[in-house]
Amino acid sequence: MTRTTQELLEAGDRHGSSTFSPARMILDHGEGVWIYDRDGNKYLDFVAGIAVTSLGYNHPRLTAALRDQVERLMHVSNLYYSAEQIELVDTLCARSFADRVFLCNSGTEAVESAIKLARRYQNVVVGKPEKYGIVSMLKSFHGRTMGALAATGQPKYHAGFEPMLPGFDYAEYNNLEDVASKVGPNTAAVLIEPIQGEGGVNPADAEFLRGLRKLCDDNGALLIFDEIQTGVGRTGKFFAHEAADVRPDIVTLAKGLGGGVPIGAMLSTEEIFQAFVKGSHGTTFGGNPLAARAALTVLEVLDEEELMANAAARGEQLREGLEALAERYDVIQSVRGRGLMMGAICGDAAPAIVGECLKQGLLINTAGGNTLRFVPPMIVSEDDVKEALKRLGKALEVFANS
Numbered sequence: 001m002t003r004t005t006q007e008l009l010e011a012g013d014r015h016g017s018s019t020f021s022p023a024r025m026i027l028d029h030g031e032g033v034w035i036y037d038r039d040g041n042k043y044l045d046f047v048a049g050i051a052v053t054s055l056g057y058n059h060p061r062l063t064a065a066l067r068d069q070v071e072r073l074m075h076v077s078n079l080y081y082s083a084e085q086i087e088l089v090d091t092l093c094a095r096s097f098a099d100r101v102f103l104c105n106s107g108t109e110a111v112e113s114a115i116k117l118a119r120r121y122q123n124v125v126v127g128k129p130e131k132y133g134i135v136s137m138l139k140s141f142h143g144r145t146m147g148a149l150a151a152t153g154q155p156k157y158h159a160g161f162e163p164m165l166p167g168f169d170y171a172e173y174n175n176l177e178d179v180a181s182k183v184g185p186n187t188a189a190v191l192i193e194p195i196q197g198e199g200g201v202n203p204a205d206a207e208f209l210r211g212l213r214k215l216c217d218d219n220g221a222l223l224i225f226d227e228i229q230t231g232v233g234r235t236g237k238f239f240a241h242e243a244a245d246v247r248p249d250i251v252t253l254a255k256g257l258g259g260g261v262p263i264g265a266m267l268s269t270e271e272i273f274q275a276f277v278k279g280s281h282g283t284t285f286g287g288n289p290l291a292a293r294a295a296l297t298v299l300e301v302l303d304e305e306e307l308m309a310n311a312a313a314r315g316e317q318l319r320e321g322l323e324a325l326a327e328r329y330d331v332i333q334s335v336r337g338r339g340l341m342m343g344a345i346c347g348d349a350a351p352a353i354v355g356e357c358l359k360q361g362l363l364i365n366t367a368g369g370n371t372l373r374f375v376p377p378m379i380v381s382e383d384d385v386k387e388a389l390k391r392l393g394k395a396l397e398v399f400a401n402s
């Protein structure tokens with residue numbers, strides 16, 4: 001390491017993409033829920049790569065599995081099978097409603113795949129090419145590629161990239177009547193996050209999700225749950241939609257599935273997958289043995305270490321702690337979320353609170369501009385949550401009621 005931190009930051013700012021504005025430290029290594037910068041500062045990480053590093057850093061099982069996989073085989077393309085890929089799709093189907101899985105590399109790619117599958121299903125299986133509409137929710141977030149972007153119900157993400165793809169419409173979250181007014185004979189699918197993540201950690205009512213199922217059935221539309229942020233146990237169940245006991249037609253996963261190795265997945269049924277025939281859709285990297293081995297290991301550890309139960313218990317601890325802080329500090333208006341996907345609504349102060357937390361050695365970030373988001377690794381302990389709440393409390397002193 002010849003360059004100083006300052007020199008590296010300057011080089012990053014000069015040549016890195018202008019779309020980002022990273023915090024002023026350079027992260028170097030991690031252990032459990034702690035991450036260290038190259039200058040020896042340590043941070044309690046309640047961002048987890050934005051709900052990605054589900055097993056924390058340097059988890060012995062994941063590190064060993066990946067080391068072994070790197071030495072054996074990293075990539076083969078989808079011209080060939082690997083045992084890791086087969087085991088992964090098999091496991092995902094065994095623990096879900098799905099019969100088939102399309103593996104890809106990111107959340108946005110999983111959403112693109114879902115939109116394409118829904119449209120092609122209505123077109124070639126149902127025989128209604130006019131049925132291509134996708135209804136998604138206002139304040140949703142589904143990704144940055146053109147299809148997922150069109151489905152994202154936030155004008156600020158569309159700005160300057162118009163025209164958006166045709167056939168997308170948006171309805172108010174948790175408002176069945178509004179969704180019903182947008183769904184009709186031309187609707188291919190309704191796309192929704194069971195808890196909106198980037199929009200501000202906003203959970204859907206169970207009744208609303210059940211209403212969507214019926215609405216879709218009545219209109220021959222598919223119901224797609226985007227579980228990219230909520231899935232793989234984060235809310236205390238494998239899928240967040242399980243809490244409402246609603247059967248989906250398609251589910252997208254990414255983020256926590258690979259524990260830090262990029263992977264996405266689009267799950268659906270045999271009936272709907274009839275629409276995808278050889279060559280209909282594809283990917284070079286998707287489902288390669290390295291990413292598949294990472295995901296398989298995450299799923300194994302999820303069970304072995306009972307991380308879903310941990311997510312539920314630690315989530316409740318976090319909620320109670322945040323509610324107690326809300327009593328003390330008016331700047332926290334309310335707390336919402338489920339399991340280890342928790343939000344504290346703080347209005348305009350949210351970004352400044354994130355900055356104060358960083359000074360206290362606690363990493364959190366904002367969602368929806370006004371919400372503090374807490375999505376720590378699922379291995380987080382009772383003491384870790386206590387420590388995070390203590391550090392947050394210190395950060396909030398700056399915003400204490402006068």
Ligand SMILES: Cc1ncc(COP(=O)(O)O)c(C=O)c1O
Pocket residue numbers: 106107108109111141142143144193197198226227228229254255
């Ligand atoms: C619900 C949801 N869908 C899709 C995406 C896009 O995922 P990616 O950034 O991996 O493309 C995100 C990312 O934040 C997300 O939260």
